[in-house]
Amino acid sequence: MARKRCTSIGGQAVIEGVMMRGTRSMATAVRDEKGNIVVESKYIKPTKDKNFLFRTPFLRGIFNFVGTMFMGVGTLLRSGEVFDGETQPSKVEKWFAKTFKVDVFSVVMAFAVVVGVALSLLLFYFLPQLAVTGIAALFKIDTDANIGVQIGMNLLEGAIRMLIFVAYIAATALMKDVRRTYMYHGAEHKTISCYEHGLELTVENARTMSTIHDRCGTTFMFLTMVISVLVFSLTGWSDQLWLRLLLRLALIPIVAGISYEALKFLAKFDNKFVRVIKAPGLALQKLTTRQPSDDMLEVAIAAFKTVQAMDEDPNLPELRFDTKLLAHKVQKQVVEACGGDEAKAKEIMCAVLAVSPEELEHVSHIKHSKAELMLMIAKGEADLEAEREKALAAKAEAERQSSASKTVEEAEPPQDDSQHTRDEESEPPQDECDEKTDGEEGE
Numbered sequence: 491m492a493r494k495r496c497t498s499i500g501g502q503a504v505i506e507g508v509m510m511r512g513t514r515s516m517a518t519a520v521r522d523e524k525g526n527i528v529v530e531s532k533y534i535k536p537t538k539d540k541n542f543l544f545r546t547p548f549l550r551g552i553f554n555f556v557g558t559m560f561m562g563v564g565t566l567l568r569s570g571e572v573f574d575g576e577t578q579p580s581k582v583e584k585w586f587a588k589t590f591k592v593d594v595f596s597v598v599m600a601f602a603v604v605v606g607v608a609l610s611l612l613l614f615y616f617l618p619q620l621a622v623t624g625i626a627a628l629f630k631i632d633t634d635a636n637i638g639v640q641i642g643m644n645l646l647e648g649a650i651r652m653l654i655f656v657a658y659i660a661a662t663a664l665m666k667d668v669r670r671t672y673m674y675h676g677a678e679h680k681t682i683s684c685y686e687h688g689l690e691l692t693v694e695n696a697r698t699m700s701t702i703h704d705r706c707g708t709t710f711m712f713l714t715m716v717i718s719v720l721v722f723s724l725t726g727w728s729d730q731l732w733l734r735l736l737l738r739l740a741l742i743p744i745v746a747g748i749s750y751e752a753l754k755f756l757a758k759f760d761n762k763f764v765r766v767i768k769a770p771g772l773a774l775q776k777l778t779t780r781q782p783s784d785d786m787l788e789v790a791i792a793a794f795k796t797v798q799a800m801d802e803d804p805n806l807p808e809l810r811f812d813t814k815l816l817a818h819k820v821q822k823q824v825v826e827a828c829g830g831d832e833a834k835a836k837e838i839m840c841a842v843l844a845v846s847p848e849e850l851e852h853v854s855h856i857k858h859s860k861a862e863l864m865l866m867i868a869k870g871e872a873d874l875e876a877e878r879e880k881a882l883a884a885k886a887e888a889e890r891q892s893s894a895s896k897t898v899e900e901a902e903p904p905q906d907d908s909q910h911t912r913d914e915e916s917e918p919p920q921d922e923c924d925e926k927t928d929g930e931e932g933e
Contacts, residue, residue: 495686495688497682498512499685499797499798501682503672504565504566506521507521508786508789508793515531516531516561517530517531517532519789520569523573528811528812530810531809548748551749551751555746567599568811571813616735633727633729637726640727644719644725644727648719652716655715656774659777672777676782702772702775710749712770796809812859813858834868835868838874841874841875842860843856
């Protein structure tokens with residue numbers, strides 16, 4: 491089936507969801523622990539309105555690489571907060587929040603990012619260097635003999651790096667949580683392809699699409715690694731391992747700039763030569779994507795439609811996940827909204843949370859929606875007594891449902907509901923979109 495239209499919308503898989511990014515908006519849709527699809531969206535500055543550096547050839551690749559990396563990591567961490575917000579804080583979380591005035595989840599995720607970056611440097615830079623150094627010592631290769639030997643050493647290092655990269659992706663696909671992320675990656679591709687083929691965005695139509703897409707970031711990553719091999723091979727070869735490492739890290743921005751321009755140039759053409767160049771990256775997507783379930787497609791479609799609507803209508807409101815906030819920070823904001831009246835602020839917080847003043851002292855986290863309601867009451871935009879009654883009614887209903895649930899669990903014996911799913915092979919795309927403009931952004 492030939493593609494009937496192209497789109498600047500691209501995206502990425504996140505924790506139990508999909509992020510889509512358009513020309514001037516982005517949205518992240520996640521299925522929470524209750525099975526509901528929740529969406530967070532915001533407007534972003536179009537590329538044409540950004541600093542000229544984002545439109546300057548070669549430089550734009552560097553800035554887009556850095557911006558995309560930070561946005562991707564931030565969105566991934568943000569999606570994780572949805573699940574952290576659905577659970578009651580543990581004793582450790584409460585103690586951490588009260589003692590250090592910070593959210594333990596944020597600390598853990600920040601630590602995970604640092605460890606992830608360190609692991610990436612270890613696997614894709616230090617390990618290949620160490621391997622080549624060992625090979626040179628084992629076979630007594632004189633790396634100073636001539637430039638041909640030095641180029642050969644750099645090419646060997648690049649080949650080892652690419653093998654490690656492919657092995658790493660294949661190994662992570664064996665992990666259950668990562669595997670689900672790859673399924674959401676497939677859902678993202680299917681949704682975009684469904685739109686590009688001119689079909690209505692439904693689960694039934696998206697299901698028929700391929701999980702492979704020529705604008706996928708996996709293809710860009712593979713192209714970047716190939717170009718890095720060529721660039722690094724021109725830098726000579728030093729016997730000092732630390733010096734080679736520093737040189738390669740310093741050249742990353744240059745490699746990113748060249749790779750970005752190469753990808754845009756290849757997008758202009760659709761011939762055998764271009765397809766051969768893209769083939770390894772497309773093949774690699776068989777590892778980074780999996781056939782998604784229907785509920786995953788629903789999430790991807792929700793994210794896509796949100797971005798599509800916001801790109802068309804800049805007056806639509808932004809959405810926000812109902813995540814947890816630190817109680818002491820919320821209390822500070824409510825006190826300020828009450829003109830410094832702490833007694834009134836505590837009364838409002840107790841009313842919205844349906845707790846006593848004594849119980850309020852032990853509250854460590856507050857949902858964002860309730861924090862907003864507290865501020866509205868403090869500013870006179872909502873009625874205190876009405877919200878108090880609603881909160882007490884909601885608390886009573888929650889306790890009733892909890893009691894009923896426990897009664898059912900005690901009455902019914904546990905059942906084995908284990909399921910086994912099988913990933914299906916995906917087919918490569920049959921055609922490609924035309925080149926996007928500078929203002930359009932893919933995955």
